[in-house]
Amino acid sequence: MGELAHGEIFVVDDDPAIREMLSLVLGAAGYDVICFADGAALLSVARTRSPICMLLDVHIPGQSGIDILKELRAQDYPAPIFIISGSGDIAMAVDAIRSGALDFIEKPFRGSEIIERIEGAIGAFSRRRDAPPSKTQSMHFPGREPLTRREREVLELIAAGCSNKEAGRELGISPRMIEDHRANIMKKLSARNATELVRMVLDAART
Template structure:
């Protein structure tokens, strides 16, 4: 069977075992002009891949059978020429961070706002397309982690390990509100927009947080 004809810039695959989530996302992206295909589990998606074009993927973390992380690994995101987004609940953030470290482009927390999800997907598609056209796997200048204070580097380590503000504050002996302040400063200094950005910056940095 030949691969389906879809415009990869306007196509999306939604892999989620919750029919309500699949339906909601399908409606949202269809209204935005996307060609949408849904899958209720990771096995169905991976089995269909040979007959699908490379397009953006929204992948749920928790699914029966092949988990979201296992599906991500089978997809080989480092060599997949389209962004892969992990859908996670608030309690799944450490797993979502691990997914970004494994090659996912970003993670989207439940409950999510439809407008925000569409905007992030469009941005992800554009970013990955620019990277491929530039032929640059590193794709960005390394932000200087030395711009951070020692305390900010400690906070960054907690964030990229998947700790919540409360958990990071407990570990470092400071309040969650103080963690939020440090987090905002870190993101401003490094030009990051969210936790997934921070993870990618740390992974791409020349010192990988080793320097103190």
């Protein structure tokens, strides 16, 4: 294919039509696309070779997308992972986010939407990876359920006064996913509203 313009993207989907469509759309945008029809084929490659982004269907033969995320240790995987889900799979997609996926893309989707979401995620992932550790990452909230790394990133942006849209742009995820993270953070920390949440962050910063 010659020199790559943007890097490799892994696509994992058992539907050949989806694989072909994503290969064409992403290839036209300058990415080198490597497709897998099942999780076992992906895992044999992904453990030793990291793409710049991964698109993973929640329903694939053998291991589910959730199982794959857990095996990849998705919270620490060196590339953003999107879950591809049908409209009836929202609960599974949310479970995937908790297992380390960055966000989910719902079928049917437009090629232009995929490119926009991927480019935003890759840029945000790179910025966050290269940024110095934040104060929020080391904060502890005694007696509360621990936050995931992504929840801490969202909390940091909420505390800085970012809107859902601004926080989503910074992290490369959709505003509605920011809202889901915000709701989960408030539940874990027993905060009744955003003001109380910010106050808890300020109190934790002083300790």
